[in-house]
Amino acid sequence: MRVAIAQIRPRLGRVDLNLELHQEWIRRAQEEQVDLLVFPELSLTGYNLLDLTYEVAKNTFCPEIQTLISMADGLDLVFGFVEDSPEHILYNSAAYVSSQNLHYLHRKVYLPTYGMFDEARYFGAGKTIRSFPTRFGQVGILICEDIWHSSTAYLLAQDGAQVMIVLSNSPGRGVSSKGLGTQETWYSILKNQALIHGSYILFANRVGTEDGVTFFGGSAVVDPFGETEKQASLFEEELLIVDIDLEKVKKARFQMPMLRDENLDLTIRELERIQRKRHGEGNWL
Amino acid sequence: MKMVEELLEKAPFLRLDEELTTKLLTTALSEEVEKAGFKRVILGLSGGIDxxxxxxxxxxxxxxENxxxxxMPYKTSSRSSLEDAQAAxxxxxxxxxxIDITPQIDAYFERMPEATPLRRGNKMARERMTILYDLSAHFDALVIGTSNRTEILLGYGTQYGDTASAINPLGDLYKTQVRQLAAYLxxxxxxxxxxxxxxLWEDQTDEGELGFSYLDVDRLLYYMIDQRLPIEQLRELNFSDAFIEKVSTRIIRNQYKRTMPVILKVSNRTVGVDFRYLRDWGL
Structure with missing residues (x-):
């Protein structure tokens, strides 16, 4: 299975130009016989939209999204956009498109609203974390901050995901003598989650600068043993192509059967107890 | 460089990965300039490190070539500053x-001979700014800033003078880090x-005027701003109360230099309050 990550530089608020950018990179991926092409978070719009969030929001029936859906022929496609839901709640969403159909939609659950981030001011929070079947196997999607919550990858793994796709817009920051702080942290999370769950992780991070904030790129494919198979350059646009072997998921899980041994009942029971405790109910020793 | 190494040994937490920082700054700089529609940049060169x-x-x-x-010397500017700028x-x-700014500065203050050195210094800084912005239009070149993070935090600069620019690559680097990167480049x-x-006047030095060294204040700023340490912990690190007080007062008092002018709210969508867009809107 050949996957590719489009480490692109979207333009802020220009859905028209970003659509062209997507079309161009899809054609490039098609020339390389790519099976699955992943774009970063909010790839159709750019990241720090502020009041532009309302202006660039699209429902899934709009011509731009339909154009991308129609291009997913022979290659599956994942991209990010601002979704205007039927209830007119705006979501930071990612679409999985296959055989010219909108196959799955993930709405970002955990919206960072601290430090330099202000997402919950504009976006509603998604309410589901689910894996879904694809022609390659079971897949799950997370968006950026989602994977910083260990419950999300845990849920996807329990729900059968063999491949986790993480769309991201991570700004490079925390430069020290040891390098780029954010990059180090991201890679340690990705490697750890891939290893613990015996899943592939495809990390698609954008590049480019918005008002001095530079997204670091460094998109990567981490195998189910927690080894980075390939990583893209920092700060530069790149089509990162990797042939992944889903047999590795089987090998990893045979070798380290944490998923088999996971006690879901215990987890649920304890979580329910914790939930009652937080609500101030019952006896919770 | 020996001097820079000695400084960084005293504050190793300020040390940057030089190659990475250079790559980050130059990549972001060229993107910000080019997407604003410019190919060239212009900047004032004083002969100093920033x-x-x-x-x-x-x-x-x-x-x-771009x-x-x-x-932009004034008649009292030191000869060595001009020569150092030439060396760069x-x-x-x-x-x-x-461009010698003496004629316009002297013409203005001729009517106000009592003007203090501070007023004269500010006037010169703003004169230089207007020249850079005029030449920016002439050469179709964007004005690049030269203020470092230490002086921005301390407010040690002239509002609408040397602090003015379109893009400032140094604004998130402490003076000690400016020294490290300057040596590297x-x-x-x-x-x-x-x-x-x-x-701005003869024998003026930043450290003399501020009353502390850049290394000391960078160390303090690191613990205050980056590490958010409370005052008790700053004391444990042997920073004196007087020093902490002096620096924190400067930071707070000079916040006005770090913001756009305050707009008095009347409408439901006030620029900067609830009319919120990045400058890179559509770029």
Whole structure:
């Protein structure tokens, strides 16, 4: 299975130009016989939209999204956009498109609203974390901050995901003598989650600068043993192509059967107890 | 460089990965300039380390043929400043011009001979700004800033003067980090080792005027701003109450220099309050 990550530089608020950018990179991926092409978070719009969030929001029936859906022929496609839901709640969403159909939609659950981030001011929070079947196997999607919550990858793994796709817009920051702080942290999370769950992780991070904030790129494919198979350059646009072997998921899980041994009942029971405790109910020793 | 190494040994937490920082700054600089529709940049070159580092970063980002350095001495500016600026121009091979600001400054203060050195210094800084913005239009070149993070936090600069620019590559680097990066990028040694000075009057030095060294204040700022340590912990690190007080007062008092003018709210969508867009809107 050949996957590719489009480490692109979207333009802020220009859905028209970003659509062209997507079309161009899809054609490039098609020339390389790519099976699955992943774009970063909010790839159709750019990241720090502020009041532009309302202006660039699209429902899934709009011509731009339909154009991308129609291009997913022979290659599956994942991209990010601002979704205007039927209830007119705006979501930071990612679409999985296959055989010219909108196959799955993930709405970002955990919206960072601290430090330099202000997402919950504009976006509603998604309410589901689910894996879904694809022609390659079971897949799950997370968006950026989602994977910083260990419950999300845990849920996807329990729900059968063999491949986790993480769309991201991570700004490079925390430069020290040891390098780029954010990059180090991201890679340690990705490697750890891939290893613990015996899943592939495809990390698609954008590049480019918005008002001095530079997204670091460094998109990567981490195998189910927690080894980075390939990583893209920092700060530069790149089509990162990797042939992944889903047999590795089987090998990893045979070798380290944490998923088999996971006690879901215990987890649920304890979580329910914790939930009652937080609500101030019952006896919770 | 020995001096820079000695400083960083005393504050290793300020040390940057030089190659990575240079790559980050030059990549972001060229993207921000180019998407704003410019190919060239222009900056004032004082002979000091900050503007020299900005110059070297610009040359790396745009190539020497797209960088214009402007020297703007006043009659009391030190000879060595002008020569140091020339050394950086010669070393990088950028296009340069020199505009003596003495006539316009003297013409203005002729009517106000009692003006303090502070007023004169501010006037010169703003004069230089208007020249850079005029030449920006003339050369179709964006104005690049030269203020470092230490002086931005301390408010040690002239509002709408040397603090004005379109893009500032140094604004998130403490002075000590400016020194490290300047040494890495090959800024002439005499520019790095001489005492920093606004050169607004004779024998002025930053550290003399501020009353503390850049290394000490960078260390304090690191613990105050980056590590958010409460005052008790700053005391445990042997920072004196007087020093902490002096620096925190400066930071708070000079917040006005770090913001756009306050707009009095009347409508439901006030610029900067609830009309919120990045400058890179559509770029």
């Amino acid at each position: 503007s020299a580092l900005s110059l070297y970063l610009c040359v790396k980002a745009f190539g020497k 960088v214009i350095a402007v020297r 121009i010669d070393d990088t091979g950028v296009k340069s011009l020199t 090959g800024v002439p040694e005499q520019i790095i080792t001489k005492p920093p000075s606004a050169d």
